[in-house]
Amino acid sequence: LAKTTQPISMDSYEGQEVNITCSHNNIATNDYITWYQQFPSQGPRFIIQGYKTKVTNEVASLFIPADRKSSTLSLPRVSLSDTAVYYCLVGEADKLIFGTGTRLQVFP
Amino acid sequence: EPEVTQTPSHQVTQMGQEVILRCVPISNHLYFYWYRQILGQKVEFLVSFYNNEISEKSEIFDDQFSVERPDGSNFTLKIRSTKLEDSAMYFCASNNGAGVSEQFFGPGTRLTVL
Numbered sequence: 001l002a003k004t005t006q007p008i009s010m011d012s013y014e015g016q017e018v019n020i021t022c023s024h025n026n027i028a029t030n031d032y033i034t035w036y037q038q039f040p041s042q043g044p045r046f047i048i049q050g051y052k053t054k055v056t057n058e059v060a061s062l063f064i065p066a067d068r069k070s071s072t073l074s075l076p077r078v079s080l081s082d083t084a085v086y087y088c089l090v091g092e093a094d095k096l097i098f099g100t101g102t103r104l105q106v107f108p
Numbered sequence: 109e110p111e112v113t114q115t116p117s118h119q120v121t122q123m124g125q126e127v128i129l130r131c132v133p134i135s136n137h138l139y140f141y142w143y144r145q146i147l148g149q150k151v152e153f154l155v156s157f158y159n160n161e162i163s164e165k166s167e168i169f170d171d172q173f174s175v176e177r178p179d180g181s182n183f184t185l186k187i188r189s190t191k192l193e194d195s196a197m198y199f200c201a202s203n204n205g206a207g208v209s210e211q212f213f214g215p216g217t218r219l220t221v222l
Contacts, residue, residue: 034209043112043199043213044151087151089209094139095164096201096211098151 004088009103018075020102022088025069033064033071036087038101044087048073078106110134112214114200120220121190129185129217131200140183141201141211142175144168151199157183190221 005023012018024033032051036044048055050062050071061074075082085101113132121127133140142154156163157175174186183202187194197218201211 032209038151041197041216041218043201043216045213046210049209094156095153095166096141096143096151096209097153100150 004090004099006086006088006099006102008100009105011105011107012078013107014079015077018078018082018104020073020075020086020088020104021070022073023070024088024090027068027090031090033062033068034089035060035062035073036089036096036098038085038087044098047086078104080106080108082106112200112202112212114214114217116217117215118218118220120222123192123221124189127187127190127219129198129200129219131183131185131214132181133183133200133202134204134212135181137202137204137212139163139203139205140177142185143199143201143213144196145199146196154185190219192221195219195221
């Protein structure tokens with residue numbers, strides 16, 4: 001399983017764009033990159049998934065360079081309600097292996 | 109929007125007692141999972157379940173744990189003899205296909221073992 005490394009925490013202000021980068025140097029050819037969000041005392045929630053290049057949905061964008069050894073989750077114009085822990089996952093789809101995630105704090 | 113539900117939201121038990129945590133996955137989903145999260149720590153995979161049998165389990169999922177789909181809607185996690193270290197949030201999740209990373213998580217059951 002590919003090990004992921006992400007910053008422990010990040011701070012931002014409302015209205016700013018937030019980019020969270022995840023390193024996964026030993027990603028396998030078949031691995032997808034998936035991001036989850038978790039609010040306190042709630043279950044994780046799927047945000048976005050990609051394999052290469054760029055993926056965008058109504059919530060976020062995911063940028064993956066050609067070597068796929070890292071990925072960047074981009075949250076446009078964050079609000080207070082985006083304060084949460086964000087997890088980058090790489091590997092088996094059936095068994096999600098969570099790391100410690102990035103704790104994003106959004107300030108007014 | 110369909111969602112995974114879990115009951116109870118909070119369970120308090122004495123060490124050595126058996127507990128059953130209940131989950132109702134999304135109705136057309138075929139794959140079911142249990143995870144746990146000890147307070148302040150990361151989410152840990154316990155077990156996956158498909159076609160009425162365990163697909164994969166982690167080292168945490170020892171003989172004290174069992175899962176069951178007793179009917180067409182419920183999915184349960186049983187801990188036979190709880191230990192203090194079993195205190196955690198337990199999350200049920202489901203999805204509708206093999207190889208699909210998007211799992212839908214329930215709100216969790218907070219288990220407190222005294």
